[in-house]
Amino acid sequence: MSSRLHLVLPPATRDVRAERPDRIETWLERQAHRLHGRVLALRGKGGWLRRETAAVGEAGLRLVGLSEKELADEIRPLRERLLTDGFLPAHVADSFALIREFSARILGLRHHDSQVMGALVMLRGMVAEMETGEGKTLTATLTAATAALAGLPVHVISVNDYLTGRDAENTTPLFRALGLSVGCVVHGQSPQQRRQAYGCDITYATNKELVFDYLRDRLTLADRPDPIMVQAESLSGQGSRAGRLLMRGLHFAIVDEADSVLIDEARTPLIISGSSGVREEREFLEQALNLAGDFVRDRDFELDEARRHILLTPAGRSRIEDAARRLGALWSGLVRREGAVHQALTALHLFRRDEQYLVRDGKVQIIDEFTGRVMPDRSWEQGLHQLIELKEGCELTQRREPLAKISYQRFFRRYLRLAGMTGTAREVKDELWNVYGLATLRMPTHRPVIRRRLKERVFPTRHDKWRAVVDRIGELHRQGRAVLVGTRTVAASEELAARVREAGLPHLVLSAKQDAEEAGVISRAGQPGSVTIATNMAGRGTDIMLAPEVRDAGGLHVIITEYHEAARIDRQLAGRCGRQGDPGSFEGILSLEDFLFQGKWGDPLIRAAMFVVTRTRTPQFAARWLLRRMQRSVERHNARVRRNLFRQDQAQGSLMSFAGRFE
Structure with a gap:
């Protein structure tokens, strides 16, 4: 991509054309794109980055002695x-040098x-892979401010409201000193507040709020998105849709935790729904749930828990057909009845309380599996949410019908300019390039990394694993180390917390149930002898400041108690220790009953691994190899799911465009 960008749009306008049009590449174009990515990666290893960094340093020399007024001039x-x-390049060097000098004087950084x-x-439209703890929030200010000074509306995108609000608040003094306005979009804001935030030079927003606001604008435009017509309405002042739009196009996005937003969350499309106007037939859903509850695994349905996949067998379909004969007219449709039973099986076997959802104040609330946070205003589609409400004995809500839908892949490809930063991108760099056109470059660290990795220990059962985890926590606590224990689910964090409590060890728990207390919990996680049990919500975006005694004792120690669906998430959790040259260490304490093995005990390899672990003297190598093998298998499956969703979304978009509709 060229480092030179010509501006075509004044920043104050709201132009629905300010986005890249959808386009489906041919096979030949995809191959050429992949080849271009290889060339770009090789070119990125050249000396241009160090030369331009040196130019920023040289440009800054003359700014050091300037007064505040001279600097502002x-x-x-x-x-x-x-x-x-x-x-x-010369203008970018001047801009970076100026922003850096302002930052040193105003923020002290x-x-x-x-x-x-x-x-x-990032300014060149790439992903910067920076080691965890290298200060990505401050890094983004250089790119965002330079783009905003050039007249581009900038979106800085983060994964949750806490990080979005924190980053906006911390960087606002710097941006204001540069004459730039800053907005923040988080959950619960009114349309007017959102419109004002998007009207600023730089807007901090969560990925989900951003996409939903985009879809709301598409609903406002309805089936008449012609920008000339919208502009004419605005000039006439009568019923202008332009005045009701929230955003002003997709100009430049900087995505924090790019692998989480662009890869991990890309398996699920974003959907805006509206009430159907009629109450869902409770009897039909109860019948589907009761019927699914009588189904026998491996006879009526097949279940792969690691891949979160359920398949009805011929025997299961036959049972549904038999039940339909006695259950009445609501069961006459083949697709509808099989779909309802499939969703009921999903609710019973793949969705567990305190893992995928909480029950709070009598309502089912979804837990975001990638951030560990509650999403109180979200619901699952196709009756799944109502089935889970019935399963938990909650009041049934109305089923909601989809009004607009888009995948993350299709949305982010529409930005005229896209960039990102993350600590873990190398495993998915090919996918980032093939889907988004984002090349990935790894940055050197500011200080040498001295983080130590200890060997994983794998136990036959969860009970053995938790006993070893508690013993290890007690040992580290007595040494005066700070300990962070990572769990995959809320339920696992509560189970471990109960065992730690029985052992008489002080501890703090950070999960979706304590999301409002995150800052306070994290602020105490680096104290001598502290023990913090956290789901992956604590794994990204916040620093654990070490007390001097902890640093002297060896720093923060991270215990990974279960591998996640992607090795990158485990690496992020491990990256909480040993940041910015601090001492630190991490290890995995795992079991063959963990999530990755669920539903796999019929596999001969799993049975062989259990035999090796329980009956031989040297079991660990085989067990570790098997765990990694299972994780890679799930990673490949999820990549296929994302690829298929992207292709389906593109095909659906082409059909809707042909019909004269947007989404």
């Missing part, structure tokens, strides 16, 4: 040069060279 001519010429490198990479 540099802003206007810089904006004019950026508006006129775009992102020429001066960007180091690895942060400058990360910002340069």
Whole structure:
């Protein structure tokens, strides 16, 4: 991608055309795209990044001795040069140097060279892979401010409201000193508040709120998205849809935790729903749930828990057909009845309380599996939410019908310019390039990483694993170390907390049930002898500050108690220790009854591994190999799911465009 960007749009306009059109590539185009990615990766290893970083340092030398007024006087001519010429290397060096000097004076934080490198990479429309703890929030200010000074509306995208609000608050003094306005979009805001936030030069927003606001704008435009018509309505002042739009196009996005947003969450499309206007037939759903409850696994249905997949067998379909004869007219439709039983089986076997959802105040609330946070206003589609409400004895809500739908892949490809940053991208760099056109470059660390990795220990049962975890926590606690124990689910965190409590060890729990207390819990997690039990919500975006005594004792120690669906998530959790040159260590304490093995005990390899672990003297190598093998298998499956969703979404988009509709 070119480092020079010519501006075509003044920042104050709301132009529905400011996005990249959908396009389905041919096979030949996809191959050429992959080849281009290889060339770009090789070129990225050249010396251009260090040369441009050195240029930023040289440009900053003359700014050090300037007064506050003289420094402020540099802003206007810089904006004019950026508006006129775009992102020429000389202008970018001047901009980065100016922002860095303002940051040092206002925030007391001066960007180091690895942060400058990360910002340069993002300004060129790439993903900067930066080691955890390298200061990605501060890095993004260089890219965001430079783009905003050039007149581009910038979206800085994070994974949750807490990080979004925190980053917006912390960076606002710097941006205001540069003459830039800052907005923040989080859950619960009114349309007017959102419109004002999107009207700012730089807008911090969560990925989900951003996509849903985009879909709301598409519903506002309805089937008449012609920008000329929208502009004419605005000029006439009568019933203008332009005045009701929230956003002003998709110009430039900087995605924090890019692998989480663009890869992990891309398996599920985003859907805006509306009430159907009629109450769902409770009797039909209860009948489906009761029928599914009598189904026998491996006879009536097949279940793969690791891949979260259920398949009805011929015997199961025959049972549904027999039941339909006695259950009446609601069961006459083949697709509808089989779909309802399939969803009921999903509710019974794949969705568990305190794992995928909580029951709070008599309502089923979804837990975001990637952030560990509750999403109180979200619901599952196709009757699944209502079936789970029946399963838990909650009041039944109305089923909601889809009004607009889009996948993350299709949405983010529409940005005119897209960039990202994360600590874990190398495992998915090919997918980032093939889907989003994002090349990935790994940045050097500011200080050497001295984090130590201890060997995983694998036990036959969960009970053996928890006993070993508690023993290890007690040992580290007595050494004065700070301990962070990572669990995959809320239920697992509560189970471990109960065992730690029985052992008489002090501890704090951080999960979806304590999401409002995150900052306080994290602030105490680096104290001597502290024990923090956390789901993956604590794994990204927040720093654990170590007390001097903890640093002297060896730093933070992280215990991974269960592998996740992707090795990157485990690596992020491990990256909570040993940040910015701090001492630290991590290890895995696992079992063959963990999530990755659920539903796999019929596999000869699993049975062989159990025999090896329980009957031989050297079981660990085989068990570790098997765990990694299962994890890679799930990773490949999830990649196929994302690829298929993307292709289906593209095909559906083409059909809807042909019919004259947007989404």
